[in-house]
Amino acid sequence: MNAQNESMADSMTMVQQLARGELSVKARLGYVALLLVSTAMTVGLLSLWLTEAFLPLRAHLAFGVMSLIGIAWAALSIWALATRRVLFARDRLIAGRMSVAFTALFLAGAIVAVFISGNAAALGAAATGAVMFAIALRVLTGARRRYMELAMLRAELESQLAH
């Protein structure tokens, strides 16, 4: 029995170590940042690519490859956030705020570019930026609602257990 208990205790130590790596907040939010940056980069590239009328073949190729790279990074971060570094309510709240701040900055930059240059690429980026900003607001609202639901449930359970 002692050997079994020792084995169980060893196993618990390993699980505690596993938890430290697996539950890192930095890693989760890192993937959120990667998703935001890669999406913004891809949107910017696509806006430029699709609105330039006359481009040599090699420029088309370069835009295509860079856009694919951006999409691949975005896909990787979505996959990681969905399966490996799933966001908890508190993380979702932070991720939502990050998304709103980042997309607001992107949208503001694109609007300034529209006023300064007035070209179609800036207009396209601003339109996509507005959509991204709306999505980010929605994500933040959902994250807030979920956090409040869980916080209320927690308070209710704590109060029930206290009595």
Next chain:
Amino acid sequence: MNLKSPLPDPRADALLAVRCQLGERGAFDDLIARWHEPLWRYLRRLSNNDDAARDLAQDTWLRVFRGIARLREPAKLRPWLFGVARNVAMDRLRAHYTAGPQADVDLEELPATDDVNLEEEFATLEAGLANLPIVERETLTLFYLRELSLEEIAGLVSVPVGTVKSRLFRARQMLRRVMEGLES
């Protein structure tokens, strides 16, 4: 022999699950402290082997960390945890049989007993359990450790409550026969 311990308040488990879903780091420490031992013992009984139980427990916890945010009913933490552990064990068993006899983890054919000094009654029970087929061993383990109710076991193994009862009845008879054999 009475292995039954008082059932914990299910609201305490629900609170633990909610704290984890909120993302409180300390809640995960509490979750591990509360549930590692029951899960490890369950997996140990399924695998009959300390090393296999350790590997299975790690995989189980990995899935728990990645899946608890999506747990819809925090009050069902207990059956959910055992469900995850069971799925991990069954996946390993399936992989073993698919891979053939060269697989490194043999859940069914590993030595049934350990050469350690067990307390007499517990040793007999452990050895008796280890000699049961996996279905009966699992049912007895889940029920007599008082971790799960008949309804929870039924939900976990996807069979009607009546089937769990009949498995339990059959398992008790088999265990009695095995233990009589061991004691004589």
